[in-house]
Amino acid sequence: MEQRRQMGLAAALSVVTGESIALGIFLTPAAMARSLGSPLLLAAVWCGMGFMTLCGAICYSELAITYPLTGGEYVYLRQGYGTRLAFLYGWMSAAVMDPGIAAALAVGAAPYVLSLFGLPSRAQIVIPAVILIGLALLNYVGTRLSRRVMTTANLLKIALLICLVIWASISKHATVANLLPLTERRPGSEPLFAAVAGAIISAFFSFGGWWEAAKIAGEVRNPRRNMPLAFTGGVLLVTAVYLLVSASFLMVVPLEKIVSNTAFVAQFGEALFGTTGGKVLSACVLLCVLGGLMAITMAAPRVYYAMAKDGAFFAPFGKLHPRFGTPANAVLLQTTLALLVLCFGAFNRILSFIIFSAVCFLALSVTTLFRMPQPVRRWWFPAAPIVFLLGCTIINLMILMHDPIPALVGLVIVLCGDPIRRVFFAKTTINTNPLPEQIPS
Structure with a gap:
């Protein structure tokens, strides 16, 4: 049974924006603004990261057109470098990255569920598990249903953030005077190099996840048209939202009054909506987090499915549900691992471990453009991949300079x-040429 192409542009666009716009937009602008100390520097970091991400998105668009198959980076690395490197990427995704991110987002959502519904604090223990299991069931029973819920949630999320920007302006709570002077750094800012380095890493985290749309390319209708539009349009939309929301935050709560990330969310909510501000902002944050979780719960199992179809992973995970047509076993695996991560609780540590390796695999995926059987003939080549690779190099150097131990431990876990692979899958023969019927004309 083969996967059906039942996702359109809206669903692919929702994966790009849903993964990127999650908890980070409510937390990172405060820390970035406080350390940079200048609204213009903050805007420059967002624009710079947006440009780098756009270059990466253009590269991924070309890869998705060339290999419009389920699996994303796994497929690109398999085609460019062979099964060994592709398996290491799949191992990182299955063992650490995907369940770690899903668990961290579920835990991040729990306090806002408590705040919004007035639940007792002891409920915080079970809320993350309930969220993960609920989303797993949604993705288990049907791609069409989960696609519609994810698309709706992410469209609502973007609309809600834009409404926050508009309300801040028309309610007169926002004032441009809070942004002035634009270029002058405020007292108490961090040293310039350290501030810029930290802000770039935070911005990368906030944009993180746009590449997940590549994993569902095998289920997207007309991928030659829809995948480039989803990647480039999604990244441009995320950049615009981050610039507008960050500007609104600072026009409502001036730099000098920012105390901490969590306090900043409360300050912003109270300034805009008075005593009910906490619940309003909790609803906004919760919607953003759930949209991100829906996107990763849909995209991540497709890697395990693609590996199992190749024979590079255990066969049961390469089967589709006979009734629902979903990679049901792969969905269950991803959710089970995320629930196990909940038991350990070391979410920040796990995420720190995989960030360095994740950036390495992103860069390696883009380098496969230089190893294509047919040379890439686009107006942006080779400028876009070079810019993206330079950006990835700078980010990883900054991570190593800031705290090398988690990065190196993460690399060891990947290796x-x-x-x-040698014990279980070394004797497997994998056809690295996509089947003709898999690639639409």
Whole structure:
């Protein structure tokens, strides 16, 4: 049974924006603004990261057109470098990255559920598990249903953020005077290099996840048209939303009054909506987090499915549900691992471990453009991949300079996948040429 192409442009666009716009937009602008100390520097970092991300999105568009198959980076690395490197990427995704991000987002959503519905604090223990299981069931029973829910949630999320910007302006709570002087750094700002380095890393985290749309390319209708529009349109939309929301935040709460990330959310909500501000902002944050969780719960299992179809992973995860047509076993695997991560609780540590390796695999995926059987003949080549690769290099150097231990431990965890491959899958013969019927004309 083959996967059906039942996702349109809206669904692919929702994966790009849904993964990127999650908890980070409510937390990172405060820390970035406080350390940079200048509204113009903050805007420059957002624009710079947006430009780098756009270059990466253009590269991924070309890869998705060339290999419009389920699996994303796994497929690109398999085609460009062979099964060994592709397996290491899949191992990182399955063992650490996907369940770690899903668990962290679910835990991040829990306090806002408590605030919004007035639940007792002891409920915070079970809320993340309930969220993960609920989304797993949604993705288990049907791609069409989960696609519609995800698309609706992410459209609502973007509309809600834009409404916050508009309300801040028309309610007269926002004033341009809070942004002035634009270029002058405020007292108490961090040293310039450290501030810019930290802000760039935070901005990368906030944009993170746009590449997940590549994993569903095998289920998108007319991928030659829809995948480039989803990647480039999604990244441009995310950049615009981040610039507008950050400007509104600072026009309502001036730089000098920012105390901490969590306090900043409360300050902004109270300034706009008075005593009910906490619940209003909790609803906004919750919608953003759930949209991100829906996107990763849909996209991540497609990697395990693609690996199993190749014979590079255990066969049951390469089967579609006979009734629902979803990679049901792969969905269950991703959710089970995320629930296990909840038991350990070390979410920040796990995410720190995989960030360095994740950036390495992103860069390696883009380098496969230089290894295509047919040379890439686009107006942006080779400028876009070079800009993106330079950006990835700078980010990883900053991570190593800031705290090398988690990065190196994460790299060791990834390399541990090689002996697993040798024991279980070394004798598997994999056809790296896509089947003709998999690629639409």
